[in-house]
Amino acid sequence: MDIFFSGSIRGGRSDVDVYATLIDILERHGTVLTEHIGTEGVEADEAAAGLTDTDIYEQDLAWLQQADVVVAEVTTPSLGVGYEIGRAVARETPVLCLYRPGAEHELSAMIRGNDAVEVTEYRTPSAVEPVLEAFVRRHREARDRR
Numbered sequence: 715m716d717i718f719f720s721g722s723i724r725g726g727r728s729d730v731d732v733y734a735t736l737i738d739i740l741e742r743h744g745t746v747l748t749e750h751i752g753t754e755g756v757e758a759d760e761a762a763a764g765l766t767d768t769d770i771y772e773q774d775l776a777w778l779q780q781a782d783v784v785v786a787e788v789t790t791p792s793l794g795v796g797y798e799i800g801r802a803v804a805r806e807t808p809v810l811c812l813y814r815p816g817a818e819h820e821l822s823a824m825i826r827g828n829d830a831v832e833v834t835e836y837r838t839p840s841a842v843e844p845v846l847e848a849f850v851r852r853h854r855e856a857r858d859r860r
């Protein structure tokens with residue numbers, strides 16, 4: 715299963731360690747196309763590789779098209795994450811959003827109020843592993859039946 719992991723970059727990097735742990739967990743259940751989101755120096759790495767914002771946008775859209783499922787960590791609000799979720803919903807790609815309650819920002823109604831998006835509240839990455847595993851397995855089985 716190809717998994718598009720989505721997490722804040724320019725929206726703020728305070729959850730980067732959480733993203734890295736979630737990506738490690740997801741790698742046990744499929745292929746994460748966007749491992750770079752859990753890397754501390756992602757923007758410096760992209761700049762060193764000579765990537766423009768257009769390159770980044772086009773690469774991300776290509777990965778989104780390839781993805782069987784999207785897992786988005788939405789505790790830190792991010793324009794890019796919201797955009798990726800909207801594009802995934804439009805393509806009917808299954809989306810699971812992970813949100814830690816008690817955060818500075820309440821989760822957007824555009825996410826929590828959207829029936830096409832699953833939202834799971836959690837406290838620690840290890841506590842949410844069974845949810846991630848079940849989400850990927852359910853959609854793998856659905857894909858294999860098609």
Ligand SMILES: O=c1[nH]c(=O)n([C@H]2C[C@H](O)[C@@H](COP(=O)(O)O)O2)cc1CO
Pocket residue numbers: 719720721722723724725726751756757760770774792793794795798
């Ligand atoms: O440098 C980047 N690389 C990259 O892959 N993205 C994508 C992946 C993330 O899921 C999302 C983050 O958006 P934002 O930067 O608006 O927080 O956008 C976003 C940026 C910067 O906007």
